[in-house]
Amino acid sequence: MVSVTSLPEAPGTERPPARKRSWRHRLLRFDLHYTPYLLIAPFFLLFLVFGLFPTIFNGVVAFRNWRLDDPEHAGWAGWDNFAKLLSDSDFWNALYNTFGIFALSTIPQLFLAIVIASVLNRRLRAQTFFRVGALMPYITPVTASTLVFDVVFARDNGIANWVLQVLGYHPDTPLDWHATKLSSWIAIATMVNWKWTGYNALLYLSAMQSIPRDVYEAAALDGAGPWRTLWRITVPMIRPVVIFTVVLSTIGGLQLFTEPMLFEQNPQAATGGAGGQWQTIAQLIYKVGWKNLNLGYAAAMSWALFLIIVIIAAANALITNRLGGGRSK
Amino acid sequence: MKRLMTRSLRATAVGALALVLVAACSGKSTQTESKGDVTLKINFWGDFGLTQLKPKYEASHPGIKIVLNSGEYNAQHEDLQKKLVAGSGAADIAAIDEGFIVQFRSQADKFVNLLDYGAGKYQDKYLGWKWKQSLSADGKTQIGLGTDVGGQAMCYRTDLFAAAGLPTDRDKVSALWKTWDDFIAVGKQYTAKTGKKFVDNATNVFNPVLAQQPVGFYDSSENLQMDGGPKIAFDASVNTIKAGLSANLASFSAGWDQGFVNGSFAVLACPAWMLGHIKDTAPGTSGKWDIAAIPGGGGNWGGSFLTVPKQGKHVKEAYDLLEWLIQPEQQIEIFKEVGNLPSQPALYKDPAILDFKNPFFNNAPVGQIFSGTAEGLQPQYLGKKAGPTRVAVENVLNQIQSGQVKPDDGWADAIKEADKAAKA
Incomplete structure (x- = not known):
């Protein structure tokens, strides 16, 4: 960052006398003109190899028949894989699940994050402790936390069921969190929320700290309470960060894989529950590719997911922009 | 001063990058093997x-x-x-x-x-x-x-059998369940006496029964055959569920492993390779297990x-x-x-x-038991899609066990799901 921003001033300040144009000068010119590119090159090289190439290759595979268990059946498939997608009840079920879990996780998560951030933005005792604490779930490996949550949401002797009992919910048989759509969605959304709320809260907090104090003082003089201040001043003023987190959560939520995968009692199946109650699209892609060994169809699904994410992320960004009172472009 | 700092920083960064690139490219070539090794x-x-x-x-x-x-x-x-x-x-x-x-x-x-x-x-x-x-x-x-x-046999808990008033000697236990219907009858006795579940999961009835059928999910020309072996195995499993014998614990899940320790089930269909898992999962149950013949006889898993x-x-x-x-x-x-x-x-x-006897399993002559089942085996053709089809049908059984599907609707669902898996 420093090197890039300091570039323009350089030619004027350090131009050597014309006659002493030496290798040193040329090195400097090289440094000025090409070093920035050299420095950003690693990202683009890596992106080319691990981002762009797989995406394009995946797109090509999507139009081919490629079955690992049937090597003879290969060749161009045209739009067949995509046509199959439209009538595949598994795909629509997975899409429905993905959006269900997405809604249950993203909305409460970002809402909570804003509230937490505004609390952390006040003067608190042990401020650093709370801020670091908010980030703890984020640095916990998702596999570890999911396995713990798996115990929490166990049918027999699970903590979640114990809590329900304490709260006065006494069913005849213990609630089987894995059995129905709603219960399994709630369980998985809880894992996602736990992990990402603190992370988003810290993003909001850093944005909030750049809001000038006098705005709040003016609002306070006008008699605005903390709740009103939060939604009328804070949120509109950190709108760019809100949009950023909405887009990130959309991408993450629609690609949800590890949590539903490990929530499964038999991960080998990758079916997302006995009746596909919580099978997400990412999980279905994995199942079609590596369990059904139908790589062509899995590639078509991946591309469909990619397009869905682009559309939804764009829509969400737009909506958030409007909600935040973003008329003033 | 600041200017100097950023320059040296930049130089360092470029140098580091060059090093990384060189290292990345040369990863293969540095891995030399001394000749002949x-x-x-x-x-x-x-x-x-x-x-x-x-x-x-x-x-x-x-x-x-x-x-x-x-x-x-x-x-x-x-x-x-x-x-x-x-x-x-x-x-x-x-x-x-x-x-x-x-x-x-x-x-x-x-x-x-x-x-x-x-x-x-x-x-x-x-x-x-x-x-x-x-x-x-x-x-x-x-x-x-x-x-x-694998072979096939039935592992059972002698202590739990004794508590339920059932015989514990392996030959007498084998004689109790010549057929799977007998097996379910024994299970009912056990459950009535103790109020506890008998088998770990209905799928662990389904799989051994299916393994004993001459034709599994697929015939040798890769056609899905649900009405033969799978129907027999499915019915036996549904009967097990209806009799209330299943603890509904998914195989190899955490709850299943706990079940070994807690005695949540008294029997388990066990191929030879399962013995090691039982021993590792519940070392405290040493000497409490024994091995009897599997109902229906034979089969490989x-x-x-x-x-x-x-x-x-x-x-x-x-x-x-x-x-x-x-x-x-x-x-x-x-x-x-x-x-x-x-x-x-x-x-x-x-x-x-x-002559090998396994002390963990009450000195059962495991070599004799398993080799007997392996030798008398009718080979069953496993289709290309046998794995996913099995998962699909097991899932229907699991849905019945969790109450999401009525036992009597199960078979129609199983056919539908198996068909889907066969075409996937």
Whole structure:
């Protein structure tokens, strides 16, 4: 960052006398003109190899028949894989699940994050402790936390069921969190929320700290309470960060894989529950590719997911922009 | 001053980048092997009993180094599949389970044809069906040589049986359940007396019953046949659920493992390789388990093969090692070490197997029990899609157990789901 921003001033300040144009000068010119590119090159090289190439290759595979268990059946498939997608009840079920879990996780998560951030933005005792604490779930490996949550949401002797009992919910048989759509969605959304709320809260907090104090003082003089201040001043003023987190959560939520995968009692199946109650699209892609060994169809699904994410992320960004009172472009 | 700092910083960064790039590009070339030293990597899961054999082979074959790479069961198969697609990176010897062998058999061109190296001479030594399982469809390519077979038996808790007033002697228990209907009747007695569940899961009734049928999910021309074996197995499972015998614990889940320790179920269909899992999961139940005959008699569940992927650099050396591993002396040593039953029937007469008693299982003569079931076996054809189809039908059983599907609607669902899996 420093090197890039300091570039323009350089030619004027350090131009050597014309006659002493030496290798040193040329090195400097090289440094000025090409070093920035050299420095950003690693990202683009890596992106080319691990981002762009797989995406394009995946797109090509999507139009081919490629079955690992049937090597003879290969060749161009045209739009067949995509046509199959439209009538595949598994795909629509997975899409429905993905959006269900997405809604249950993203909305409460970002809402909570804003509230937490505004609390952390006040003067608190042990401020650093709370801020670091908010980030703890984020640095916990998702596999570890999911396995713990798996115990929490166990049918027999699970903590979640114990809590329900304490709260006065006494069913005849213990609630089987894995059995129905709603219960399994709630369980998985809880894992996602736990992990990402603190992370988003810290993003909001850093944005909030750049809001000038006098705005709040003016609002306070006008008699605005903390709740009103939060939604009328804070949120509109950190709108760019809100949009950023909405887009990130959309991408993450629609690609949800590890949590539903490990929530499964038999991960080998990758079916997302006995009746596909919580099978997400990412999980279905994995199942079609590596369990059904139908790589062509899995590639078509991946591309469909990619397009869905682009559309939804764009829509969400737009909506958030409007909600935040973003008329003033 | 600041200017100087940023410049030196920039120089350092470029230098570091250059270093990283150079290092990244030269990763391959620095990995030199001293000439004549061959490293053979074996990929497998769980415990194949190779730890003791490795130094033995290395001592008698100077210049050969063996790397044992034990991983998770599914991960190893998936890894092998990915490496086969990628064209490099597979182990020199890859173990493949019965459940995956059809999938890999249909990619026979990616494996060394062991017949080319003279493996044909071992054909008569193997159980006929075991030899055929890893043979390509045209019968010309043998991709693997069998290690163990599962066989089938019924493990039961003598202490829980005694508490329920049932006999505990293994011959008397075997006599209790000649058929699966008898088995369910015994279960009802147990549950009525103790109020506890009898079996771990209805799927663990489904699988052993299916394994005993002459035709499984698919006939030998790959047509889905739900009305034969699968229907019989499904009915037995639904009857088990209706009788309230199932603890509804998914196999190999955390709850299942807890079930061993807590005594959540009293019986478990167990192939030879399951013994090790029980012992490792619930060491505290030592001496409380025993092994009786399986209702209905016979059947096989699981068992593995060792294959040589073609992409390996030391195919010849890998075959030599593979050939050594399947020799009787080594197979018997593996059996003694981890209990995996060899797939060469001549060995079943060997006193080392015939007289072996397992103290964890109340000194049950495991060698005799399992070899008996393996030898009398009707080979069953496992279709290409047998694995996913099994999962689909098991899922219907699980939905019945969790109350999401009515027991009487189950069969229609099972047909629908199996059909979907067959076409997937």
